[in-house]
Amino acid sequence: MNSTSFTENLDFNDTKIVTQVLLETSFSKEIRILFKKGQVMKEHNAPFPIIVHILEGEIAFGVEGKIHDLKKGAILTLEGNIPHDLTAKADSIVRLTLSKQDTADRVKDVVAES
Template structure:
């Protein structure tokens, strides 16, 4: 058993999106994404289903070319291989739930390219 927090050590960085694996379980990887206002995660996709949960703030989530305004408390499930992108309308804390079979390095590759 492990108890962790998505709300500790919050340090937004205007020069880059920050990610941190908060907890890894037998079935998922729970990742915190800190997006400063205006930051973008370009279009990408994952081979496995994901959950995107807005813990704080507001983002524009593009899914297959349709923009969804998502606010604090909202959550969306996406199947694998669905193109999506994120743009922060304000400083935002996003919880990303990845399959245990997915690789965190893939997320880092999206941010660095």
């Protein structure tokens, strides 16, 4: 058994989005993404399906040109290879579930290029 918290030991950064793999299982990677209000993760796509869960805050989640306002508690799934982007409307904690076949480094690269 592994255990951790998505809401403890938060280290928001005023100049960049913060990502951290908190858990890795036999089938997924659980990543915490910390956004300060106004930070943007530019349009990108994941090669496999993802799950996005807003644990705190509010995110404008763009999918193929349409914006979805996601507030605390919202959760969504997105199939692979669908272009999407995220903009923090408030300081936010986002849980991203990736397929085990996907890489956390890909997420870090998207953040670095945003």
